[in-house]
Amino acid sequence: MNWLDTIAQGILLGGLYALFAAGLSLVFGIMRLVNLAHGDLIVFAAFLILSLVSLLGLHPFVAALIAAPLMFAAGWILQYHLLNRTLGKDILPPLLVTFGLSIVIQNGLLEGFTADSRRISAGALETASVSLGSINTGVMPMLTFASAVLVIVALNQLIYRTSIGRAFRATSDDVTTAGLMGIRPQRIFAMATGLAMVVVTIAALYLGTRANFDPTSGPARLIYAFEAVIIGGLGSLWGTLVGGIILGVAQTIGAAINPEWQILAGHLAFLLVLLFKPRGLFPRAAD
Amino acid sequence: MEQLLSPTFKVETRTGLSAAFAVMAAIVVILAFPAPLLVSRGAVQDLFFILTMLVLAQCWNLLAGYAGLISVGQQLFVGCGAYAMFALVSLFGLDPMVAVIVAGLFAVVVAVPTAFFTFRLYGPYFAIGTWVIAEVGRLLFAQWKALGGGTGTSLPHDATRDMIGVDLLKSLFRMKSAEAGDALTYWFALVLALVTIGAIYWLLRSRHGLGLAAVRDNEQAARAVGVDARRMKTIVYLTAAFLTGCCGALIYVQKQRISPDAAFSVIDWTAYVIFIVVIGGIGTIEGPIVGVIVFFLLQNLLAGYGSWYLLILGLVAIVTMLFAPRGLWGLFSDRTGIQLFPVRRILKGGPLEHKQMGGPNG
Amino acid sequence: MALLETHALTASYGDFQALFGVDICLEEGETLAIIGANGAGKTTLMRSLSGVLKNKPGSISYRGESIGALAAPDIMARGIAMVPEGRRLFPSLTVEENLLIGTYGRKTAGPWTLESIYALFPILKERRRSPATALSGGQQQMVAIGRALMSNPDVLLCDEISLGLAPVVVRDIYTAFPRIRETGAAIIIVEQDIAQALKVSNRVYCMMEGRITLSGKPCDLDRDAIHKAYFGADGHELA
Numbered sequence: 001m002n003w004l005d006t007i008a009q010g011i012l013l014g015g016l017y018a019l020f021a022a023g024l025s026l027v028f029g030i031m032r033l034v035n036l037a038h039g040d041l042i043v044f045a046a047f048l049i050l051s052l053v054s055l056l057g058l059h060p061f062v063a064a065l066i067a068a069p070l071m072f073a074a075g076w077i078l079q080y081h082l083l084n085r086t087l088g089k090d091i092l093p094p095l096l097v098t099f100g101l102s103i104v105i106q107n108g109l110l111e112g113f114t115a116d117s118r119r120i121s122a123g124a125l126e127t128a129s130v131s132l133g134s135i136n137t138g139v140m141p142m143l144t145f146a147s148a149v150l151v152i153v154a155l156n157q158l159i160y161r162t163s164i165g166r167a168f169r170a171t172s173d174d175v176t177t178a179g180l181m182g183i184r185p186q187r188i189f190a191m192a193t194g195l196a197m198v199v200v201t202i203a204a205l206y207l208g209t210r211a212n213f214d215p216t217s218g219p220a221r222l223i224y225a226f227e228a229v230i231i232g233g234l235g236s237l238w239g240t241l242v243g244g245i246i247l248g249v250a251q252t253i254g255a256a257i258n259p260e261w262q263i264l265a266g267h268l269a270f271l272l273v274l275l276f277k278p279r280g281l282f283p284r285a286a287d
Numbered sequence: 288m289e290q291l292l293s294p295t296f297k298v299e300t301r302t303g304l305s306a307a308f309a310v311m312a313a314i315v316v317i318l319a320f321p322a323p324l325l326v327s328r329g330a331v332q333d334l335f336f337i338l339t340m341l342v343l344a345q346c347w348n349l350l351a352g353y354a355g356l357i358s359v360g361q362q363l364f365v366g367c368g369a370y371a372m373f374a375l376v377s378l379f380g381l382d383p384m385v386a387v388i389v390a391g392l393f394a395v396v397v398a399v400p401t402a403f404f405t406f407r408l409y410g411p412y413f414a415i416g417t418w419v420i421a422e423v424g425r426l427l428f429a430q431w432k433a434l435g436g437g438t439g440t441s442l443p444h445d446a447t448r449d450m451i452g453v454d455l456l457k458s459l460f461r462m463k464s465a466e467a468g469d470a471l472t473y474w475f476a477l478v479l480a481l482v483t484i485g486a487i488y489w490l491l492r493s494r495h496g497l498g499l500a501a502v503r504d505n506e507q508a509a510r511a512v513g514v515d516a517r518r519m520k521t522i523v524y525l526t527a528a529f530l531t532g533c534c535g536a537l538i539y540v541q542k543q544r545i546s547p548d549a550a551f552s553v554i555d556w557t558a559y560v561i562f563i564v565v566i567g568g569i570g571t572i573e574g575p576i577v578g579v580i581v582f583f584l585l586q587n588l589l590a591g592y593g594s595w596y597l598l599i600l601g602l603v604a605i606v607t608m609l610f611a612p613r614g615l616w617g618l619f620s621d622r623t624g625i626q627l628f629p630v631r632r633i634l635k636g637g638p639l640e641h642k643q644m645g646g647p648n649g
Numbered sequence: 650m651a652l653l654e655t656h657a658l659t660a661s662y663g664d665f666q667a668l669f670g671v672d673i674c675l676e677e678g679e680t681l682a683i684i685g686a687n688g689a690g691k692t693t694l695m696r697s698l699s700g701v702l703k704n705k706p707g708s709i710s711y712r713g714e715s716i717g718a719l720a721a722p723d724i725m726a727r728g729i730a731m732v733p734e735g736r737r738l739f740p741s742l743t744v745e746e747n748l749l750i751g752t753y754g755r756k757t758a759g760p761w762t763l764e765s766i767y768a769l770f771p772i773l774k775e776r777r778r779s780p781a782t783a784l785s786g787g788q789q790q791m792v793a794i795g796r797a798l799m800s801n802p803d804v805l806l807c808d809e810i811s812l813g814l815a816p817v818v819v820r821d822i823y824t825a826f827p828r829i830r831e832t833g834a835a836i837i838i839v840e841q842d843i844a845q846a847l848k849v850s851n852r853v854y855c856m857m858e859g860r861i862t863l864s865g866k867p868c869d870l871d872r873d874a875i876h877k878a879y880f881g882a883d884g885h886e887l888a
Contacts, residue, residue: 034411085609091410092357096565096608103558103601107594166750169741177737179721180699180730181796182754219553223422226415260437264426267419271404274416278407284741 006256007249008135014228014248015145016210018241019203020221021228022151023196025240028229030172030192031087033094037102039222041197044105045071045204046213047113050120060120064205068198075197080190087189102218109215120208144206148244151199152237158195159237168192220263227270233280242281246273308627319477323470324460331473335541337583338476342483342534343556344563344575346527349487352570353496354523355503357410359557360417361531363401363424364394366551368532369539370428376446378433383442383450384475387536394532395525397424402524406517418553425551439546447543472541479537483530488572488628495519554597562604568614572628577616650713652677652835653698653729653804658708658717660693667693669859675804680826680836682850682867684843686879690859691839692734695808698837699731700724711804725754730802734809734839736793738781745777747792751799759801760832766795769825787818794822798829805829807838811845823849843875855879 024038035041045067052063082101086093128139159165171178171188178185207213207221227247232239247266254265273281323331343361350356371390375381381389405416429437447453447468456467490496501509502516510516535556539545549555559582567578585603589596611618620626654674660667668690675681685691696702698709700721709717716724725731730751738747748763767774770791776784781792790810797805811819819842826849829836840846847853847867855863855878863870863878 028411032411034414082605082609092351092569093608093612095357095411095414096561097605099558099561100601100604100608103597104605107598107601110594111598163749163753166742166746167753169746170739170750170753173739173741174737176701176721177733177739180701180725180733181750182722182725182800183750184720184722223415223419227419230412230415260430264423267423267426270419271416271423274408274412275404278412 005135006252008132008137009141010249010252011245012137012141012145012248013252014241014245015141015148016203016206016244017224017228017247018148018244019144019151019199019206020225021232021240021244022148022155022237023199023203024225025229025232025234025237026155026199027192027196029235030168031189032091033083033087033189034091034098035083036095036098036222037105037218038098038200038225039220040102040105040109040218041071041075042200042204042207042221043213043215043218044109045197045201046120046208047109047118047215049201049204049208050118053120060122060205060209064201067204068201071197071201072194075200076190076194079193080186083193084186084189102222106215106218113215115214115216117212117214118208119212120205122209126209140206140210144210147202147206148241151202152241155195155199155237164188164191224266227266230280231270231273233277233283235284236282239280239282302626302629304625305627305629316477316481320474323462323466323473328466328469331469332541333583335469335473335476337579338473338480339534339538340559340563340582341480341575341579342476342530343560344567344579345480345483345487345572346531346534347557347560348564348569348572348575349490349523350527352564352574353491353499353503354520355506356520356524357414358417359414359553360419360421361527361560362551362553362556363417363421364398364528364531365535365538365556366421366424366428366547367397368394368535369545369550370431370434371532372536372539373434373440373442373545377440377443383446383540384452384471387475387533387540390536391529391533394528394535397532398525398528401528402521406520421551421553425547428551429547435546437547439544439549441545442540442543447540469541472537475537476534479530479533484572484628486526486530490523491572495522499523559600562600564614565604566607566614568616568618568620570613571616571620571626573620573626574614574616578614581615651675653709653711653837655694655698655709656707658694658697658704660690660697660702660704662693667859668697671856671859671861673854673861673864675835675837678830678833678835679851680830680838680849682846682853683837683839683856684841684846684853684875684879685856687841688858689856691856692808693859694856695731695734695806695837695839698724699729699806722754725800728755728757728800728803729806730797730800730804731806732790732793732797732808732810734812736786736789738789738792738796740780740782742781743778744773744781744784744792747781748773748795748799751796755800755802757801761798761801763799766798769828770795785818786814787822790814790818790822791825794825794829798834802834805834805836807836809839809841811840811842816842819845843879857881 020042024035027033027035048067048070049060049063052058052066053060058066083094083097086097122140125139129136130139130142159168167178167183167188170181171183171185175185224247228243229240230243231246232241232243246269250269251262251266255262322334343365347358347361350358368390371393372383372386375386375389376383401420405413405420408416428434434440448464450468450471452471453464453467456462456470457464462470491499498509498514498519501512501514502519506516535550539550563578563582564575566581567576568574585600586596589599607614613621651674655671657670657672658668659670671690671694673681683691683694693702697704700719700723703720704717706715706718709715711727711729716727739750742750745763748766772788773791773795776788781789784792794807810822823845838846838850850867853865853867853870854861855875857878863874
């Protein structure tokens with residue numbers, strides 16, 4: 001096994017997982033909402049991009065650009081009208097409603113698109129490769145990783161340097177007092193989910209161009225996303241990137257030993273981290 | 288100087304209605320036993336399905352509704368129980384009915400380290416943790432080539448034909464082997480369901496049940512009054528694992544064919560179970576019973592509609608959680624105040640009013 | 650017409666009624682003190698005024714508008730700012746960010762800006778980049794007051810500013826009040842520190858068990874009357 005190559009592939013794969021996870025981390029961090037439909041929303045966005053590509057003949061990246069505001073609106077509406085009603089002290093309603101949502105999305109997609117496996121074609125980019133010293137990597141994985149880093153930088157800038165970012169953090173700290181400052185939590189939550197859906201669209205673009213997907217691909221993506229978030233620790237977006245990388249590297253090393261062990265290796269790494277750090281590697285202090 | 292009365296208080300859970308229900312339930316149970324002799328084989332299989340889903344639902348309800356442990360990974364125990372049974376029967380020639388019990392014990396063995404690990408996690412971390420461990424189980428069993436690896440395997444042809452009791456049934460009631468097999472698994476399921484409901488009801492009526500309710504509502508406060516929260520949760524978790532494991536093993540005795548994806552399916556053994564409990568009513572014993580009946584009816588109604596069936600199920604779950612968070616039984620019980628399995632403690636006896644003048648400090 | 654007034658305000662927490670028909674009024678520019686023992690209903694009153702507790706529409710009016718049923722963000726946007734009991738700063742925000750968030754719901758120009766708040770409480774300027782909860786209790790109280798002032802409110806509600814603070818710190822904080830009054834804001838302070846309350850207010854209400862038991866100007870009220878209104882007819886002797 002070429003260690004360097006394997007680890008490099010793992011790190012780049014981690015970028016994809018970080019993209020899966022970033023939206024989840026944002027929503028989880030601000031409103032403690034566990035959205036079990038997150039993976040299915042990524043698949044939904046992938047189908048949306050696919051439809052735009054096949055119906056309008058657009059390049060996938062352009063299609064994603066169009067899909068992003070649509071997904072933002074969908075997320076906003078979903079949160080404001082449905083998920084906001086489930087938020088409260090009890091953790092069961094959001095879990096169960098999003099679980100139901102996950103089933104609805106999967107089966108809705110099955111009815112609309114059949115169970116066939118799909119792929120979004122990115123043309124020449126798919127096979128283009130670039131060499132970094134002794135390693136050859138594809139352009140797409142590099143783009144994916146770069147996008148993940150960019151997304152996380154952008155989100156951090158938003159959260160730590162803007163007025164709305166302050167509002168996000170304040171609402172996450174203390175909903176009641178945030179209201180006293182004129183922050184409307186219902187709208188903040190909707191905004192957060194909308195934003196998460198934009199990230200989901202980017203993740204969907206890279207998922208769809210990298211591998212085959214079908215309506216039931218959601219839950220697996222959800223698990224990877226959660227593993228990345230939990231390994232990294234709640235509240236830290238850079239932690240989510242680290243979590244994604246750890247997961248990606250564990251999977252590629254496992255796959256290099258035996259292809260059947262890829263996913264298992266990822267799960268074992270996740271469990272190992274949780275064994276020693278039940279709250280992840282970089283959890284924020286107040287939780 | 289006040290007169291000190293020594294009140295004779297008693298704590299009871301029985302009400303008039305629940306006593307009447309108990310009698311009716313006993314009649315239903317007695318009638319349920321001869322079912323294989325009275326109804327068609329298809330009906331027996333339907334009843335088997337209802338009973339096994341009921342056991343799974345009661346177990347999940349015990350964990351989530353009473354102990355506050357929201358697990359999305361109970362399929363771990365279904366799969367482990369099923370595979371243990373398969374191993375015992377296929378590789379060691381054990382009688383399937385005996386294997387079911389041993390499989391349940393195997394599930395408990397698996398539950399011990401699982402509990403140790405997952406109890407360190409809270410809320411959504413716990414839920415995802417249980418799911419991941421179930422996935423690990425699925426992936427590990429898929430490596431076991433002797434039992435079919437990733438594609439799975441079937442029970443040896445005569446394993447169910449030669450079960451203890453089959454010959455007796457064949458001679459007594461002139462059943463064919465397959466019918467007799469179905470009858471035996473049905474009776475096992477019936478007994479398992481009764482044991483499950485009985486055990487849960489006993490637990491809730493005991494003082495452990497009070498402790499459990501306290502843990503669910505506020506673990507720290509419960510600890511402060513001396514409830515050993517960790518011990519309670521562990522006992523509940525292991526019990527649920529045993530019952531779920533037995534149930535999983537039993538289901539696969541009937542199915543006779545196993546694969547990792549099927550035995551560890553999150554849809555079949557968690558999604559459906561959660562729907563049943565949510566729609567029926569979480570946190571009550573009556574809820575899952577109502578839920579299983581609704582689920583069975585819905586499944587039969589929508590059988591031919593493919594993915595619409597699941598879609599509608601999902602929508603029903605969402606609507607129920609938003610508008611009737613305590614399920615159908617919860618709606619009914621709130622309106623009428625009826626509890627068929629009463630676990631509310633009622634203070635009976637003693638004087639109702641106890642008037643005393645306070646001292647200088649009120 | 651009074652700036653802010655309540656009409657037979659009642660409030661309950663589930664089955665427990667905390668306010669029984671409270672009538673108060675606040676005039677433009679004046680400082681009102683509300684005193685009373687623990688559990689008298691003072692904080693419940695404040696929570697009703699600020700919108701944290703929703704009430705019947707007609708029970709509270711502000712500049713003639715009926716605001717009883719409005720939510721906190723809407724009330725804040727109209728110019729009623731709250732310094733909550735226990736400070737309730739945002740732990741994820743620095744001192745400066747806590748001040749800035751005070752303008753999220755209402756960006757009105759006025760005498761209070763970051764600079765003028767730093768002038769009022771110089772220590773905050775030094776610690777502007779610290780996480781807000783790393784400050785001492787008294788400093789946190791200053792941040793909480795500053796945060797409320799940032800929106801240039803017409804009414805400032807201060808709930809138990811002195812709670813948990815040493816008397817010398819409390820005195821320090823109250824020296825800022827004349828400057829706040831100068832800018833024209835009307836203030837309602839809820840206090841258990843009776844002496845401080847009487848010193849700084851134009852009028853006083855005393856509450857007991859959810860009702861107003863006494864009202865008047867500090868100079869007009871004598872010790873015994875306050876004592877009776879505070880503790881009730883057969884209360885303890887004040888030490």
